[in-house]
Amino acid sequence: DVKVTQSSRYLVKRTGEKVFLECVQDMDHENMFWYRQDPGLGLRLIYFSYDVKMKEKGDIPEGYSVSREKKERFSLILESASTNQTSMYLCASNLGPSYEQYFGPGTRLTVT
Amino acid sequence: AQSVTQLGSHVSVSEGALVLLRCNYSSSVPPYLFWYVQYPNQGLQLLLKYTTGATLVKGINGFEAEFKKSETSFHLTKPSAHMSDAAEYFCAVSDALGDDYKLSFGAGTTVTVRA
DSSP: OOOEEESOSEEEEOTTOOEEEEEEESSOOSEEEEEEEETTTEEEEEEEEEETTEEEEOSOOTTEEEEEEETTEEEEEESSOOGGGOEEEEEEEESSTTSOOEEOOOEEEEEO | OOEEEEEOSEEEEETTSOEEEEEEEEOSSOEEEEEEEEOTTSOEEEEEEEOSSOSEEEOGGGOEEEEEGGGTEEEEEESSOOGGGOEEEEEEEEESSTTOOOOEEOOOEEEEEEO
């Protein structure tokens, strides 16, 4: 069974902290994605990666960075967390544009 | 970038009634089209997708959707709602040409099923 796992389901951090969200997929997928999900806004793409060490900005990259050192792992980094980054973060992976994206269960991040 | 519009942020249906969720997109090129479902406290799960071929596609749990190019629509239907269909549904679109890997999502429609 295909699987995308995320390091935490719930996370509470303080303003200004550095936050790491990790995502691992076991499907040997080339592409990995980070989204944030907010009520009424759907999913918005933060960053994606189409190969190891390769990354592309999505629609809302400000305040975030990413790292992909191994094919199966894609990390999202909040350099200095702010309250407006309180959200649900979803990781996904797929083989290519015509293929479905497989999603992890999400990390609900609260920044206080 | 694609624009995806889901008409109605909330839909309430009676158990056994038709479920109809509307999705329109803006695209001048052939798209790939997807419907995803999200149950509470879970990630998104694919319901169905259209890439090429038959414009009426069937998915899991009795859902189906029809791609209508002239209307730039990909509406999702289920003939008879079940309590387990209560969830949030997202329409998503990606461009079939070029190497754009990105999916554009609609804002989502929350479905409530009344007993």
